[in-house]
Every structure is written in C-alpha cells, then in structure tokens.
Amino acid sequence: MIKVAVGILQRDDGRILLMQRLPGSFREGQWEFPGGKIEADENSLDALARELREELGIEVSGARRRITLHHAYPEKTVLLVVWQVTQFTGQPRSIEGHELCWAEPAELRRIEMLEADRPIVTSLELPDTYVITPSPTVGDENALAHWLDQLEQTLDQGISLLQLRCPGWSASGFDRLAKTVARRCEASGTRLLLNGAPERVLPLCEQLGAAGCHVPARFLEQLGSLRRPRGLVVGVSCHSGTELAAAERANANFCVLGPVLPTPSHSDRTPLGWPGFSTLVKEVSMPVFALGGLAQNDLETAWRHGAQGVAGISGFWCR
Numbered sequence: 001m002i003k004v005a006v007g008i009l010q011r012d013d014g015r016i017l018l019m020q021r022l023p024g025s026f027r028e029g030q031w032e033f034p035g036g037k038i039e040a041d042e043n044s045l046d047a048l049a050r051e052l053r054e055e056l057g058i059e060v061s062g063a064r065r066r067i068t069l070h071h072a073y074p075e076k077t078v079l080l081v082v083w084q085v086t087q088f089t090g091q092p093r094s095i096e097g098h099e100l101c102w103a104e105p106a107e108l109r110r111i112e113m114l115e116a117d118r119p120i121v122t123s124l125e126l127p128d129t130y131v132i133t134p135s136p137t138v139g140d141e142n143a144l145a146h147w148l149d150q151l152e153q154t155l156d157q158g159i160s161l162l163q164l165r166c167p168g169w170s171a172s173g174f175d176r177l178a179k180t181v182a183r184r185c186e187a188s189g190t191r192l193l194l195n196g197a198p199e200r201v202l203p204l205c206e207q208l209g210a211a212g213c214h215v216p217a218r219f220l221e222q223l224g225s226l227r228r229p230r231g232l233v234v235g236v237s238c239h240s241g242t243e244l245a246a247a248e249r250a251n252a253n254f255c256v257l258g259p260v261l262p263t264p265s266h267s268d269r270t271p272l273g274w275p276g277f278s279t280l281v282k283e284v285s286m287p288v289f290a291l292g293g294l295a296q297n298d299l300e301t302a303w304r305h306g307a308q309g310v311a312g313i314s315g316f317w318c319r
Helices: 044-056 105-110 115-125 141-155 171-188 198-208 217-225 241-249 273-281 296-304
Strands: 002-008 016-020 035-037 059-072 077-089 100-103 129-132 161-164 191-195 212-216 233-238 254-257 288-291 309-312
Touching: 002 044, 002 059, 002 115, 035 044, 044 059, 044 077, 059 115, 059 273, 059 296, 077 115, 100 105, 105 115, 141 171, 161 171, 171 191, 171 198, 191 198, 191 233, 198 212, 198 217, 212 217, 217 233, 217 241, 233 241, 241 254, 254 273, 273 288, 288 296, 296 309
Parallel strands: 002 077, 129 161, 129 309, 161 191, 191 212, 212 233, 233 254, 254 288, 288 309
Antiparallel strands: 002 035, 016 100, 059 077
C-alpha cells in the first residue's frame, strides 16, 4: 500500500487548488489535490510540507487533519491522509510543470478528478458536525411542542446537517413530523436527512425537498436495489468493518461508525475505542463520522483518527 499526504488549499473566496497529472504519469491528465507519497522516515504532515514546497513553492505553517481514505486501483492501493492547510507562506505556483487551477467547490463534481480523490470532494461538501435528533414521545402533544422548541434552538446554533430519527413512530406520524421539520430546516439553511428504510424515505425526501436519507445498515441490500434520485445524499449507520464495506458497495455518500465510546443508547455494544475506529476507517473510501459518547470538544481527536467529524444526539441537541 502506498501512503500519500494530500493537502486542501482554499482561498478566502472559497476556491480550492487543483493540479493536473503530468503527461506520462499514472492517470495522466486527470486533476487531483496537491500532495505526494509519504516516505518511510516521514509522518504525513512532514511529507505534505515537503511535497507542497517542491510542487508549489510554499511553506506550510498550519494544517489540521481532515480525513483518511483508502482506495484500490487495479494497479495499486493507496491510503490518502488528507490535511486541510490553514496557513502557508508564499504564492502557489507550478514548479514541476503541473497545470494548476483554483476551482469553485460547486465545480469539483464536473472536473475529471483522480478516482481516489473523489471522496475528498464529498468530504468538502459535508460539515464536521452531524446532529441527530432524539425521538419525540409518541402521542404526547406537549412533549412534541417542547421538542420543536428544542429543534429551533438547535438550528439556531448554525448547524448545516440534521438527521431526523424517530424510531417507534408510525409511518403517517413520521411523515407529518418530517414535513414540519423540513420547513424549519429550509428556513434555517440546514440540510435535512430522513432516517428509515430507503423504500419509505427516498420518495418522502423528493416530496419534501429533503437533502437525502440516512439508512440503518440492516436496509443496505434494499438501498442497493432502488433507484436513487439524482443529487440526494445517502448516509449509513455502521458498527463494523463488514457493514462499512457493504455501505461502500451500496454507493453511500458517507457513514457514521460507532459507538466509539460507551454510551447509554448503545449499552449492548462494545465500544470500538479510537484505535478501533481508526483501523476500520483506513479500509474505506468514503467520509466517516465518529459516533457514540462524543461531543463537539471531541472533534480534534476525531480528525486525528481519520474521521470526517463527529455525530450524535445528546452532545449536540439543545435541551
């Protein structure tokens, strides 16, 4: 396996730096994020700093881990350690003859990117915090009104991705609540994902204009056999490497993986721990959120272990 350090350089106007593969190189002509091979005596950040100095003539003075991604080409397997470059000196320029461009984030899907780099585009479209709703008490109108007040407070925190999860609710009750939540998310600019069986929630997503669905792993076979509306985001809840691999085969956009730490909501499951989480993430080529016993202050730890970010209920929902 070849280990590669990758850097995301983003200007104040939001544009992201890409470079084109040189003629005669592997996958020549395709575009990629800058970076290069990690040598045996280097850590990933040192390798990134060296590669960006050699390729672009800049000095990296600040960066944070973004995600870790695995990709298997027919010819070779690569492990990408992706860094968000937060500070650098110098003006990026082509030193080794690569064509460079600063692309709008919305343009990245239309550019012929190196295959291993495409999940990085997905990562750039996702936030670092993914909020999951607690389930309102079924049939209790006062509890529901209080829950909706908590929803407003949570949305007021500026979150950009919310999963509506209501186990135990009837299909009709969930549909009515989803309609209300969709209106409030639209007003706040928050993307809404609906949790449930894909044959049920995919049509509802289209009806309500939701951003997509979030699928429990037990429905992955169903997900792979259904027509997926273009542009809808699909997340999957996973608890093992087997489920992560199945989610990848089903072309999920991202996963949540856990529990990482002990949590009352999954007291029957043995926590993965951060080392276990990190090991599993290195086997997939999609962004993965860490889940289970986590809060916003666990974000740096999650990044260090290859996560897109953190997800959860109690640590993120306003009560």
